[in-house]
Ligand SMILES: [Zn+2]
């Protein structure tokens with residue numbers, strides 16, 4: 628069950644700890660871009676001795692190895708995402724949902740032409756998500 632995550636850590640020559648495995652599993656199963664607090668409170672249910680600092684430090688190590696990426700789309704708060712190729716993000720200003728947008732960055736090729744190695748591309752889109760728009764419409768009809 629954890630084999631996939633064990634292999635990820637092995638591939639990056641990072642020490643395998645149960646906390647790191649749990650964090651990877653959580654991010655892999657929840658593509659909601661959670662913050663440290665959400666990850667911490669969720670994992671704490673299963674591991675009562677877990678500390679917030681450990682979660683934070685583990686995330687930093689995973690980030691350094693580019694297994695996990697952090698987003699600042701919602702302001703100062705960091706939101707975490709398991710790295711699954713380059714993708715952009717959409718933030719709903721109404722419900723706060725952060726959604727993955729899988730489109731290629733048109734500037735990418737131009738950057739690569741310059742001979743640089745791009746390791747991270749962040750496109751932040753903000754607006755009102757589909758769900759919230761549907762709710763808005765429903766309210767207008769009913770009210
Ligand atoms: Zn929304």
Ligand SMILES: [Zn+2]
Pocket residue numbers: 660708714715716726727
């Ligand atoms: Zn994402």
